[in-house]
Amino acid sequence: xxxxxxxxxDRELLEAIRRxxxxxxxYARHYDENEHEFPPDELPEAKDFPSVFxxxxxxxxxxxxxxxxxxxxxAGQTWGDYSVRMRRGKGGLGNAALxxxxxxxxxxxxxxxxxAMAITEPGCGSDPSAVQMTAVLDGEEWVxxxxxxFVTTGCRADGVVxxxxxxxxxxRAGIKSFLVEKGTPGFIVAHKEKKLGIRAxxxxxxxxxxxxxxRANLLGGEETIPKAGSGGFxxxxxxxxxxxxxxxxxxxxxxxxxxxxxxxQLREVGIEIEYGGGMGSQSxxxxxxxxxxxxxxxxxxxxxxxxxxxxxxxxxNTEASIAKAKGGSAVREITQGxxxxxGPLGVSRDHLLEKWFRDVRITDIYEGTGQIQRxxxxxxxxxxxxxxxR
Amino acid sequence: xxxxxPTEEQSVAREAMREFATRAMRPIARECDExxxxxxxxxxSVWELGLTATQIPEAYGxxxxxxxxxxxxxxxxxxxxxxVSLALAALTPSLFANVILDLGSEEQKQAYLPLFGGERFxxxxxxxxxxxxxxxxxxxxxxxxxxxxxxxxxxxxxFVPLGDRASHFLVVARGGAGFGFDALDxxxxxxxxxxxxxxxxxxxxxxxxxxxxGLVLDRVELPAAARLGGERGIDARRLVNASRAALAIALTxxxxxxxxxxxxxxxxxxxxxEAIAKKQAIAFGLADMRIETDAMRHLAWKAASQLEHGLxxxxxxxxxxxxxxxxxxxxxxxxxxxxxxxxxxxxHPVEMWYRNARTLGVLEGTVTL
Numbered sequence: 001x002x003x004x005x006x007x008x009x010d011r012e013l014l015e016a017i018r019r020x021x022x023x024x025x026x027y028a029r030h031y032d033e034n035e036h037e038f039p040p041d042e043l044p045e046a047k048d049f050p051s052v053f054x055x056x057x058x059x060x061x062x063x064x065x066x067x068x069x070x071x072x073x074x075a076g077q078t079w080g081d082y083s084v085r086m087r088r089g090k091g092g093l094g095n096a097a098l099x100x101x102x103x104x105x106x107x108x109x110x111x112x113x114x115x116a117m118a119i120t121e122p123g124c125g126s127d128p129s130a131v132q133m134t135a136v137l138d139g140e141e142w143v144x145x146x147x148x149x150f151v152t153t154g155c156r157a158d159g160v161v162x163x164x165x166x167x168x169x170x171x172r173a174g175i176k177s178f179l180v181e182k183g184t185p186g187f188i189v190a191h192k193e194k195k196l197g198i199r200a201x202x203x204x205x206x207x208x209x210x211x212x213x214x215r216a217n218l219l220g221g222e223e224t225i226p227k228a229g230s231g232g233f234x235x236x237x238x239x240x241x242x243x244x245x246x247x248x249x250x251x252x253x254x255x256x257x258x259x260x261x262x263x264x265q266l267r268e269v270g271i272e273i274e275y276g277g278g279m280g281s282q283s284x285x286x287x288x289x290x291x292x293x294x295x296x297x298x299x300x301x302x303x304x305x306x307x308x309x310x311x312x313x314x315x316x317n318t319e320a321s322i323a324k325a326k327g328g329s330a331v332r333e334i335t336q337g338x339x340x341x342x343g344p345l346g347v348s349r350d351h352l353l354e355k356w357f358r359d360v361r362i363t364d365i366y367e368g369t370g371q372i373q374r375x376x377x378x379x380x381x382x383x384x385x386x387x388x389x390r
Numbered sequence: 391x392x393x394x395x396p397t398e399e400q401s402v403a404r405e406a407m408r409e410f411a412t413r414a415m416r417p418i419a420r421e422c423d424e425x426x427x428x429x430x431x432x433x434x435s436v437w438e439l440g441l442t443a444t445q446i447p448e449a450y451g452x453x454x455x456x457x458x459x460x461x462x463x464x465x466x467x468x469x470x471x472x473x474v475s476l477a478l479a480a481l482t483p484s485l486f487a488n489v490i491l492d493l494g495s496e497e498q499k500q501a502y503l504p505l506f507g508g509e510r511f512x513x514x515x516x517x518x519x520x521x522x523x524x525x526x527x528x529x530x531x532x533x534x535x536x537x538x539x540x541x542x543x544x545x546x547x548x549f550v551p552l553g554d555r556a557s558h559f560l561v562v563a564r565g566g567a568g569f570g571f572d573a574l575d576x577x578x579x580x581x582x583x584x585x586x587x588x589x590x591x592x593x594x595x596x597x598x599x600x601x602x603x604g605l606v607l608d609r610v611e612l613p614a615a616a617r618l619g620g621e622r623g624i625d626a627r628r629l630v631n632a633s634r635a636a637l638a639i640a641l642t643x644x645x646x647x648x649x650x651x652x653x654x655x656x657x658x659x660x661x662x663x664e665a666i667a668k669k670q671a672i673a674f675g676l677a678d679m680r681i682e683t684d685a686m687r688h689l690a691w692k693a694a695s696q697l698e699h700g701l702x703x704x705x706x707x708x709x710x711x712x713x714x715x716x717x718x719x720x721x722x723x724x725x726x727x728x729x730x731x732x733x734x735x736x737x738h739p740v741e742m743w744y745r746n747a748r749t750l751g752v753l754e755g756t757v758t759l
Contacts, residue, residue: 001393001395001396001397001460002393002394002395002396002400002460002691002694002695003391003392003393003695004392004691004692004695004696005391005392005695005696005699005701006391006392007391010391010392062391063391064391064392064393065391065392065393068392275704275705275708275709276528276571276627276630276704276708277526277528278524278525278526278527278528278754279524279526280523280524280525280526280528280529281526281528281529281569290708290709290712291712291713291716293709294689294709294710294712294713295713297689297692297706297709297713298685298686298688298689298713299685301685301688301689301692302681302684302685302688304392304394305394305684305688308392308393308394308395309394312395318680319684322680322681322684325677325681326681326684326685371670371674373677374673374674374677374678375670375673375674375677377677377680377681378667378670378673378674378676378677381649381653381676381677381680382653382656382657382667382673382676383657384667384668388668389667389668389673
């Protein structure tokens, strides 16, 4: 049945997340202005907030599916702040890659590590098949050489899943992923990146200089080597299908905070956002605000739709890209529009709106830019392969 | 529980309508547009699908299936995908019947719903729009003054679907003072009411196959029983919200028609040695059509689902309709651009959809769920 109502258990969970998020928001400005610091793994207030995990118990078939719910919970957290959490969870993107592409033995061996994922290089972003970093087999060890940037959770992680080529001439087929643990000689965390927004976020740059790792650290094992285009590359690309809607949800949580703030500020000067009227009975400010709200709703529903399909084990490659593309453009327009509505108040660093405007801008870039998402969608609706539509 | 899954029956209904739209609507759409008319044969064939009668309880002569704005939304998207003008014509009886069903008094249901249980297409309509710039239902000027036990209606209406043949009109009018929803009422006005003048069919930019008329109400005297909902009157939000949600899903169907037409065209059309679909300038535009059509549908579904639960859908219906009107217009606009010169020629349906998108986007009160 098509339905959009939350159940009481859904609400309970979301409200608990919101309460925590509001506490986290209190730290938002500090960590934005002090980029070199990392928010703590647990906020001092955590003792007053019992873990929300207990609320997951007793959820039934009548409650919203876990994929859809996780999108709402993600947005609920970032509604507070992008980076600060009541309690920081373990794990990073590399853990998802390990689950998707690692052998059972590898999954068992590294299951307790927080793993970052390093793909982007100074000269390659959207086209990961252009990876320059090399891996050369020398006896029972791989020798890694190259540079990686924009590594999320890169400073805190215990290790990283890194993409490198074992055969540049083979192009995409030569790219494999390797697991490198922190402390391995030749693996250098160069610095934390300085960014427009999400400043408290842990984004690192890595250098690998004759870094030697065991032969068994090739993700997926050596059977991935002879089969062109399989294993490593495809396996890891699959992880994006699950994370694209989540990235959109992250941005949309922040966009909702911007809308809430703008609505409250307008109310203080006597402008109520009322629904029901049309062009003839509403002010331009109200109509502008409602357009931004509609964008938020539309984008959030595309996210929930992609997650719904995943919950029901249906293919969602295109829908995941739709969610990411729509979310990425919606959050830009929403935060830009909120500042436009509030004017000078919107750009003041006394308020968080200007920070949210900076924070959300990454949404349309990482995990595949808006253009890349459109390429994926276009290929699907046109029935073109990646070679036919580049 | 948040869910995007239609029920089994809904999927079946949607498939049947999709087939009907392709077989019975697409082939006649152009001619209906050119001649500004709907063939009786088409209306009759649609009538036999039971769109209006299915959800009327058996006690009032219907088929007695559960009233479901969500099912109606799924059906309407498909019909609008076939041709939106013909879809609105086919659903005009529901514009009267569904509102009576949702908001009418027991006596009104007994008196009027059986009109729709017969074998022949029966037209009755809703008169909401008025001929004033930036018309908005909250600024309705048609007034209902109490007189004795009854009311006197005065005002002007326009864009009344199938007004040329409707047996009855539901006329939206302002009963009380002020301009809010609470001041709005609706009245059942028979075609032969004293003081009611039905104008010649209007000549419109789009939706040309859908005959619309203007009404002039010159002190039309009505008994108390003509007031929709009886003494309680109505919550006009319900009427307006259902209309807006319907408009949003109709616009979704229209947008989908445009985007699905552009895809084979762009793959076929060669420029500079390759299909134009292989150029990102075109391909990204087609991707955006898909993104926005999905978004429009989700918003419309949400509003329809709230209506089905009996919740206040004022916000969701307004957001859905405004969003769909804007995005459908962009999609139709881009559709003409993808076809280039061919988009401007009446051999292709795209110019018609371009006109229809602009027209439909401003016409709430012409379709409901």
